[in-house]
Amino acid sequence: MASVASLREHLVEELNDLLNAEQQLIDALPMMAEKASQRELKAAFKNHLAQTRTHERRVSQALRQLGEQASGKTCEAMEGLLEEGQELMSSADPGALLDAMMITAAQKVEHYEIATYGTVRTYAQVLGERSVSKLLDQTLKEEKAADKKLTSIAEGAVNKKAAKELQEHPAGVTETAGELLEKGAEWVGSTVGGAMKTVKSVMPAGQASDRSSSGSGTKRGANGSRRSKSGGAQSSRNERSRGRSQSRKR
């Protein structure tokens, strides 16, 4: 048997969903305001936090006017949207790019709310619940205005700054010191290894192998071949054991 039997019941379900969605947003918005770099965006998040508290009160009021109580239902859609927003927030450092990413997350939230408030407002209208419909319509207008505000902030400066941030740090320049050192070591190794190959190719065969197996001046050559791409540590061990066996022969 179906668990929802009427449009009225569906309306109540959706209002409970919205109530929890607004509560989740009340918890998430302070962090978004804190992480925002652009002053206007920070102010928009703070302003929307105050609005969201009003939205929560209005939904509670709508439920009371319908003679219903809050069910404590969790809005899974908002949970998912905010989780995704959290992932975005942890993937960039504060700046225009992070601001743009937070606007992405916030606009997804706004559009979810606009869709839900739009439908519940209309259900309340259809069911003849005029005062409930009016309450929900007020919030719907504020959600639409918040969405427009985010668009104007993004189009005004954030998106351009975020695009510029990327141009100022092209790929390769953003490498960490550790990555650069690692690349440097690789380059030195391959260069020394390459030089050894050249020395061996211009020297008579016996002389080249002598240099890699005996004498103080030859140790560098063995180290060089250890760094070479083809040999690695294994090649170095082979050269050392070859050196030992040649010494025994002598």
Ligand SMILES: [Fe+2]
């Ligand atoms: Fe809201």
